Amino acid sequence: MTGFGDSRAANGGLSFQGYVAGDILNLGLTFLDAGRSNSSELFDDLSEAAFNARSREHWPLCLENTRQSLLEQIHNWADAKDGKHIYWLKGMAGTGKSTIALTIAQQYSEKERLGASFFFSRGSGDLASAEKFAVTIASQLARNLPGFEEHVDDAVVSHPHIRKVGLYEQWEKLVLEPLSLLGKRTSSSHAVIVVDALDECNSEDDVSLLIQCLANAAAISGIYLRVLVTSRPEQLIDFGFGRISPDAREDFILHNIEHFIVDQDLKLFYEDRLVHIAERFNLGDSFISDGIIQTLVRKSDRLFIYAATACRFVYDGGPLLAQERLSSLVKLEKQSAQPEKELYKMYAAVLEQSFQQNYQPEEVARVYTAFNRVVGSIVVLSDTMTPAELSALIFEPQDKILAVLRCLYSVLDVSEQAGGRIRLVHPSFRDFLLDATKAPDRRISVDAKATHRDLLFCCLRLMKGYLKRNMCNIEPPGTRVHKIPKARIDQFISRPVQYACCNWIFHLQHSDVNLDGEFPEMIDFFHDHFLYWLETLAWIERLSEGVTMIKLLAARLTRQPSAIDTHFTLSRLKSKWKQSPKTHSPSTALSLVSDAMRFLLRNFSIMEEAPLQTYCSALLFAPQKSMIRKMYIKQLPQWIVQQPEPLENWGIHLQTLNHSADVRNVSISLDGELVASTDVRGMIYIWNATTGKKQRTIHFSWARSIAFSPGGRMIASTGRRDKELRIWDVATGKEQRVRFSGYEYRVIAIGSFRSDQQLIASGYDKRVHLWDAITGEISKAGGLRSTPSRTTPQHTNLSTFEAIFTTNKPFSLLFSVF
Known part of the structure; x- marks a missing residue:
């Protein structure tokens, strides 16, 4: 390393101050760190996901003598030392899945047999x-399963960058392998894992992968591991569990329990809660009757969330309004044939009475406006917030927010403890508010697009007010992110500011903002705060999301549904825009966003490691005509007295994917989202094409030629001496059971897949073969003029099956059509 103009360049190898002579990205900047890591240092685990998190402190368990048969069945399954490993409890919204999951988790925690729990929650950020x-x-598991911590600590030491790899590789290294090692040492470990509300995970791809992760963990020998999963009966989840053998899983449909059993449980629930309310407020024996309870049970129509919300509503009425509120619920119009409609009618009654009973008629209009601003924000935010945090984000007084929330304790869970976040009692309340057809009074429905627009401008306003250079007051400009305690980062970058940095594009995507018109706020943001935004994202370890956000913004500007091509083909699209004399033209925005993406991609690796290098190395090596360089060149530290002569323009180089050995072959998925590469050692690497992050390493000796399937879920490879083609699962890195064999010559070139069912390949016999992906057999063959090489550009046509092979001869291409 060579520092320019300053003697503090190296700092003992732990931080970088100044810049490296040469091409930083091609060299691959390496930071050295001594000492042994362990799980406690590595894990930024999500404590809020556990069943006993503070946010679930007041969640009810199954009432005594309710759900008896089901709970007994789950206990019998969990306690068995053989039989099925997975229990999928599926049910419609409001049928009590989470209460059952919480009860099981609590009971097995008391038995000291709960291994782990994860409760998903839509709209709750990381949850x-x-x-x-x-x-x-x-x-x-490290805390609850004896002997597990030792193995997971070893995994952390062996894989110090485990936090940066894909979900399945993390699962494999941190869960599967430690469990397998533990199983070889002992056969007495018996644990239950509870995963609630899988359908509330925001990525369909991750949902499918999670099911596979859990199935693989439960199947490990030597460990008696049982996995309980709850979810709504969605098609994607049903397909995922359908891939698990019926011998390994137990399915239970909660909403198919006989009506009289559910009604009896609801009757016990209403009796318990209403008696408690009567005693709490001294309401006397006349407060409830068998007729009232029977009516409420009938209206609940097997939905426990209806019963829970109804009782909260009555309780919140206090001694003066409890009786009136109970009567209003009993008198609701005739029961609908659809349980969800009954629930929505109750939500409407709750909101109507909450406002009308607490405010004068002339005040109601202002209250509904405040309701839409406050509650509308709560239901469309991608994360939960405390009242103070929400106040900072939407620029409303906290007292005003609390005044609105006090009317809605029946449907919103607002903790009175400091730091308590606002949560929906049930996701169905969000569905009710966001669908105008479900609310009889349009004043209580939330216009999602308008609310997202409002939040977009709130995010921009907040970032413009708080983002600055050196957000955390760090002195050495080469300081690594992982050297700064998270508590310090959170001290200097508040949660509302973090939220704004990570979600302003999310709100733009879902808003009614028209980028064809005036949007000077975006140009001003890039002009004045872009580098501060990148630095902030790097400190909170979300810089890769910045790449995705700029990509989405470019797609929005180019009027495309997605921006698969990272270069955005701007030269072909700028001509389509009409100039606006009032403000910055769309072409200016396109050029600026494109330049910003190039700047981020080229410097991603160093900024991710050392955020303050955004103002040093990143600016120094940016091309002279870079718009970002011109805007921010004055941000260069004064102690840099000698500057290099950068290139004039960006050129065609977008990003460098660093390998530790020479690259042999490359394949790009059809949607442009993934890149696969092999090196001379035969390893296969899967990369995220947007962020440049390595997602998976497939350990296979001498992988020579590779090709993605059209869906990007599989990749085919052939080895140095193989007479077979092998198919790998991209997400897990596992080899599929079917091998393509029966070939007398070594396979050296793969053409392409067709509809995940067939692939084309060739070898030393100068023939092209079409292989059936189901049977693994050759279904058709054709001849070539000479032997193809390992380099194989590929093309698939819907009507024909085409492949282009290169050869070792100059100016020679081989073309084959099936």
């Missing part, structure tokens, strides 16, 4: 994502 699933389960 709606699988990003921290593996580390959270591993962290809990």
